[in-house]
Amino acid sequence: MTKKQPLTLVHFEEFFQLLPTKPETDKSWNVRAEDLKKNFDLKAVNPRGKSETDTRTPADLYTIIEAKQKEIADALARLKAM
DSSP states (O other), X not given: OOSSSOOOGGGGHHHHHHTTTOOOOTTOOOOOHHXXXXXXXXXXXXXXXXXXXXXXXXXXXXXXXXXXXXXXXXXXXXXXHO
C-alpha cells in the first residue's frame, strides 16, 4: 500500500476474521486503559507546539486588506490591458 494504492477491504480481511473473538496473536498490541491513563497524556494537543496568538488590531487587519485589494485591482487592470 502506498499513496497511489490506498487501503482496501482486502487489507482488513484478517482483522474482520479475528474481530469477533479478539484472540491474542503475534500482531496483537493490547494495553490496558488504566496503564495508558497513567503513562500517557492523551490530549489532542502537541505539548511542544508553540502557541501563537494573533496580536494584530482591527486597524492593522483593515490596512492589510486594503493593500491586498489594491494589489488585486492592479493585477486585474494589467490583465484587462492585455
